[in-house]
Amino acid sequence: MPTLSIEELSRTFPGVRGGPPTRAIEPTSLRVADNDFLCLLGPSGCGKSTLLRMVAGLDHPTTGRVLLDGEPVAGPGADRGMVFQSYTLFPWLTVEENIGFGLREQGRAAAERRRIAAHYIERVGLQGFERHYPRMLSGGMQQRTALARALANDPKVLLLDEPFGALDNQTRALMQELLLGIWEADRKTVLFVTHDIDEAIFMANRVAVMTARPGRVKSDIAIDLPHPRHYTVKTSPEFSAYKARLTEEIRIESIRAVEMGA
Amino acid sequence: MLKPLVPVSRAAKIALGVAFFALFFLVWCAATLGGFVNRTFLADPITMLSSGWTLLVVHGFYEDIGVTVWRVFGGFAIASAFGVPLGMLMGAYKPIEAFFEPFISFARYLPASAFIPLLILWAGIGEAQKLMVIVIGCFFQIVLMVAVTVGSTRRDLVEAAYTLGARAGGIVRRVLVPSSAPDIAETLRLVLGWAWTYVIVAELIGASSGIGHMITDSQALLDTGQIIFGIVVIGVIGLVSDYLFKMVNRRLFPWSLA
Numbered sequence: 001m002p003t004l005s006i007e008e009l010s011r012t013f014p015g016v017r018g019g020p021p022t023r024a025i026e027p028t029s030l031r032v033a034d035n036d037f038l039c040l041l042g043p044s045g046c047g048k049s050t051l052l053r054m055v056a057g058l059d060h061p062t063t064g065r066v067l068l069d070g071e072p073v074a075g076p077g078a079d080r081g082m083v084f085q086s087y088t089l090f091p092w093l094t095v096e097e098n099i100g101f102g103l104r105e106q107g108r109a110a111a112e113r114r115r116i117a118a119h120y121i122e123r124v125g126l127q128g129f130e131r132h133y134p135r136m137l138s139g140g141m142q143q144r145t146a147l148a149r150a151l152a153n154d155p156k157v158l159l160l161d162e163p164f165g166a167l168d169n170q171t172r173a174l175m176q177e178l179l180l181g182i183w184e185a186d187r188k189t190v191l192f193v194t195h196d197i198d199e200a201i202f203m204a205n206r207v208a209v210m211t212a213r214p215g216r217v218k219s220d221i222a223i224d225l226p227h228p229r230h231y232t233v234k235t236s237p238e239f240s241a242y243k244a245r246l247t248e249e250i251r252i253e254s255i256r257a258v259e260m261g262a
Numbered sequence: 263m264l265k266p267l268v269p270v271s272r273a274a275k276i277a278l279g280v281a282f283f284a285l286f287f288l289v290w291c292a293a294t295l296g297g298f299v300n301r302t303f304l305a306d307p308i309t310m311l312s313s314g315w316t317l318l319v320v321h322g323f324y325e326d327i328g329v330t331v332w333r334v335f336g337g338f339a340i341a342s343a344f345g346v347p348l349g350m351l352m353g354a355y356k357p358i359e360a361f362f363e364p365f366i367s368f369a370r371y372l373p374a375s376a377f378i379p380l381l382i383l384w385a386g387i388g389e390a391q392k393l394m395v396i397v398i399g400c401f402f403q404i405v406l407m408v409a410v411t412v413g414s415t416r417r418d419l420v421e422a423a424y425t426l427g428a429r430a431g432g433i434v435r436r437v438l439v440p441s442s443a444p445d446i447a448e449t450l451r452l453v454l455g456w457a458w459t460y461v462i463v464a465e466l467i468g469a470s471s472g473i474g475h476m477i478t479d480s481q482a483l484l485d486t487g488q489i490i491f492g493i494v495v496i497g498v499i500g501l502v503s504d505y506l507f508k509m510v511n512r513r514l515f516p517w518s519l520a
Contacts (some may be wrong), residue, residue, distance in 0.1 A: 058421050078427025088422040092440045092517045102426035104436070133517040146422075153426060 003189045004032040004157050009064035011050050024050045026216040035187040039200035042210030043254040048193045052161050056082050081150030083163040087142045089134040095145050096130040102153035120148035140171040160192045176202055184228050201242045209249045212257035305487035313487030330461055330472040337396025338457045345404030353412025354434050366402050374399030375463045387468035399460035400453050411445040412438050444515040451507040458500055
C-alpha cells in the first residue's frame with residue numbers, strides 16, 4: 001500500500017501583469033511506497049520544488065490531488081515534515097528548542113520534549129550545542145538541526161527541498177551520509193528534491209527524472225545499490241552506469257530549459 | 263583614512279562622542295562669554311547652571327521633573343498597552359488590517375498638539391488631558407509600525423512552523439510575536455523619544471506644573487538660563503532612558519544580535 005500518492009497533479013501560475021499564465025507542472029502522477037527514498041531529479045526551474053510544496057500543503061494544485069495513506073492533503077501538517085533549502089531555524093530559539101518546536105505545538109510536556117530533542121541532537125551529532133542560537137551555527141549545523149527538527153515530529157513522510165544546496169561540497173557529502181544513515185536505520189519514507197545527480201544516486205532507491213518546464217515525470221529509475229551504502233560506492237562501476245544514464249536524461253532537459261530561456 | 267563601514271574601537275567611539283559634546287559646549291561658551299551674543303537672548307553656561315541650581319534648591323524644580331517623567335511614561339504606557347496588541351492583530355490578520363489601516367494612516371497625520379484646545383474642553387487642564395495628548399501622539403504611530411513589523415515576518419519561518427504542525431494561534435503566538443519582538447522594542451524606544459516632545463507641548467499650554475510649564479514661566483521672566491536648563495534636563499533624561507531601553511532590549515533578545 002503506497003503511503004504517498006500524487007494523482008494527476010498540475011500547477012499553473014497566473015500571468016504577471018496581464019501576461020500569459022505559466023504552466024509550472026503538467027498533470028503528474030507519482031507513487032511513493034512506504035520506506036521509499038525517492039529522489040526527484042530535474043533541471044532548475046522544472047517545477048520540482050513546486051511539486052514538493054504541494055505535497056507539503058504549502059501550495060495548492062490547479063488540478064489533481066495528493067493522498068497520504070488514502071487521505072487527501074488539504075494543507076500543511078505535522079505528518080509531512082519538511083527541510084527547506086534556505087535556513088529556516090527559528091532564530092529566537094536554541095537548537096534544543098527548535099527541535100522541540102513541533103512537539104510543543106502538539107502540546108507535549110517540557111520534559112518529554114527535552115528527552116526527544118536530546119535523542120535527535122545525538123542522531124545528528126550536535127551534542128554540546130543544545131543551548132546555541134542558530135546564528136552561532138555554521139550552515140551545515142543549521143541544516144542538521146533542521147533535519148532533527150523535522151524528524152523529532154516523527155512524520156510519516158520526510159520532504160526535503162535541496163536541503164544541502166547551499167552547503168560546500170565536503171559538508172554536503174557528510175550530510176548525505178548522515179541522512180542516508182538515518183534512513184537506513186529508521187526506514188522513513190523520503191521525498192528528496194535535487195538537481196545533483198550524484199546526490200540522487202547515492203541516497204535514493206528510486207530516482208524520478210523531471211522534464212524541463214512545464215515539468216512532469218519522464219522516467220522512474222530504481223537504484224539497485226546495496227545498503228548500507230558506503231561513500232566509496234560513488235566510485236563503483238554500477239554507480240557510474242547509473243550516472244551515465246541519468247546524465248543523458250537530464251542533459252536533454254537542461255538543453256530544453258536553456259532554449260526556453262529558463 | 264576614512265573607509266566606508268569600517269568599525270571603530272570602543273575607546274575611540276566614546277572619545278569621539280564626548281568630543282562633540284565638548285566642542286558644542288566650547289562654541290556655546292565662546293559665543294556667550296565672549297560677548298558675541300546678547301545675554302538676554304542666550305544665557306551663558308555659568309548662568310544656566312546657577313539658574314538651574316536655584317530652580318532645584320529654591321523652587322523645587324525636581325517636583326516638576328517628576329511630574330513630567332510620570333506623564334511621559336504614563337501616556338507612553340497607555341499608548342503601548344493598546345497600540346502593540348492592535349498592531350500585532352493588524353499585522354497578523356489582513357482583514358483586521360484592511361479595516362483599521364486607512365483610518366489609522368489618516369489619524370497618524372493629525373498633529374497631537376492641535377488636539378490640545380479640544381482636549382482642554384473635554385478633559386480640563388488636569389493630568390488626564392496631558393496623558394491624552396501623549397497617547398494621541400504615540401498610539402497611531404505604534405500601531406502602524408508594529409503592524410508593518412509583524413506583517414513582514416519571514417514567510418519561510420511561517421511555512422516551516424506550518425510543516426511542523428502549528429495552527430493559526432501557534433503561528434501568531436510562537437512565530438509572529440517572538441520574531442518581531444526585537445523590532446517592536448526598537449519601535450517603542452523610538453516612540454518614547456517622541457513622547458518627550460508631546461509632553462512639553464502639552465505642558466506649554468494650560469499647565470501648572472512640569473518642565474514645560476517652568477519653561478513658559480521663564481519666558482515671561484526673560485530667564486533664558488532657566489529655559490536652557492529645562493531643555494538640557496529633558497535631553498539628559500532622554501539620553502538616560504534611551505540607554506536603559508537599549509540595554510534592556512539587548513538583555514531580552516540576545517539571539518537577534520549580529
